[in-house]
Amino acid sequence: DTEVTQTPKHLVMGMTNKKSLKCEQHMGHRAMYWYKQKAKKPPELMFVYSYEKLSINESVPSRFSPECPNSSLLNLHLHALQPEDSALYLCASSQVGIDQPQHFGDGTRLSIL
């Protein structure tokens, strides 16, 4: 069973839409991550939250807006996305620390029309 749950599994949206991706974990982890993965490529880090505070933003365009409302939830708000933003968006969580195992959710497959 996947301990990091992401919703929705699939999302199709137009370039003018606003949507949100959601991620939830109940492992007591206090670090949460958003990754973007294009087909046949490795995951690329977008954001890191540590103790519900944004600690790393990998120069992600402002059309992606992360939010961590509590220690179990992580959201990614999407607005005015481009076709090249179509990808698999993965959430992960871990204990806080630079050498802690990260556990991934199943991802949201996003298609931008």
Next chain:
Amino acid sequence: GENVEQHPSTLSVQEGDSAVIKCTYSDSASNYFPWYKQELGKRPQLIIDIRSNVGEKKDQRIAVTLNKTAKHFSLHITETQPEDSAVYFCAANTGTASKLTFGTGTRLQVTL
């Protein structure tokens, strides 16, 4: 920043043979090296990891070795089975942040 190179990009082995995937990293401060297995359409799954204070770690048919001096680490899978077929990613952390840099991936195919 950290750069992780992974070879080979594809690997085909017969069932029962061993498979070895190699990675090199650039940041001498890196001290954590996980390996992920990703089946088609599924999430990356952590299969084994190693920290820089050890040189080798085993878990049943899977082992990882680390050479800090040469800055490379390797995944060894023995007695391969068809269900081992997947894309395998190595990764390395940075020495100062909760950030993983992934290798480019190895597509392993185990044939009968």
